[in-house]
Amino acid sequence: MELYFHSLLKGLNLKTTPRRIALLEILDDEQGYLSPEDVWMRMKRKFRSLGLPTVYRNLEELHEGNIISRVIHPDRKLYYYFCRNEEHHHHFVCVSCRRVEDLNFCAGREMEKLVVEGIRGRVLSHILQINGLCSECVLKEGAVSDE
Amino acid sequence: MELYFHSLLKGLNLKTTPRRIALLEILDDEQGYLSPEDVWMRMKRKFRSLGLPTVYRNLEELHEGNIISRVIHPDRKLYYYFCRNEEHHHHFVCVSCRRVEDLNFCAGREMEKLVVEGIRGRVLSHILQINGLCSECVLKEGAVSDE
DNA sequence: TTGCAAATGAAAATTGTTTCTATTTATTAC
DNA sequence: GTAATAAATAGAAACAATTTTCATTTGCAA
Structure with missing residues (x-):
């Protein structure tokens, strides 16, 4: 799995950092979609000093690279989820x-x-x-x- | 027209203020939709000291009363327009x-x-x-x- | 016309998101 | 492996859209 994520990131010229792996794992595990803050809270369990901007930045980069999808809900917040052909x-x-x-x-x-x-x-x-x-x-x- | 607006407002237990009349006129004239700021700028021509919160408040009240409709654009901002379809x-x-x-x-x-x-x-x-x-x-x- | 609840302006608060900058880290070439 | 370096990060601060607060004003029912 980690290898797969690595190749996805490589394809976008993004470095494979522990945070990116964790972020992808979290989205991949989720059957629904998550707000940046949801992702942040889940990631904080592993990375105590994780900044919210890092989460926003990575989510947006992965979205631009078509690895994850973004929806904008009527609450006007951003949500991301893993692209499955599901x-x-x-x-x-x-x-x-x-x-x-x-x-x-x-x-x-x-x-x-x-x-x-x-x-x-x-x-x-x-x-x-x-x-x-x-x-x-x-x-x-x-x-x-x-x- | 003003009489019609008056009855609409009355139906919602809202007072008929010059600002509300102007706001409804502006939305009624528009075939597309407007952001609160769009409405504010148009209204300022008539009411020099109009506050933006007044616009937000009124748009939301009228929306709750089903007199105007609200859409959420992918830019995550609010937009309102006059309800014509029952x-x-x-x-x-x-x-x-x-x-x-x-x-x-x-x-x-x-x-x-x-x-x-x-x-x-x-x-x-x-x-x-x-x-x-x-x-x-x-x-x-x-x-x-x-x- | 008067009294009072509702409406308003101005300022400040809030919320979600983005930018900035100094520091750290993954990768590449050796 | 190791050094060089460009990218990634944390933390703080900025931002923009929207909402709240509160003192003052206004519409309207009595």
């Missing part, structure tokens, strides 16, 4: 407990068709977020509003 | 010229089913936004990246 998916966000669950669902194909045929434009990316109550919070059924 | 719908946002087009498409039903049956949760709302290039910008095909 099914693109979206997240269900519980507005009560803030848990996030993956949804193996994407309307991308339909949207693309609609945009290409209807508007005659081109789709570059899309943002989909579903807000609701997860099973536990549905039971608790507290006075939770959608915001 | 149906629930989604947005196609041209990342090049900033035009917004309504898409009469919603995958809400499928998502709902998936969430209820799969996760056993409840959907409260969803946000779907498609970023891309509109027909004109596809033709121009400039060096525009999804950024």
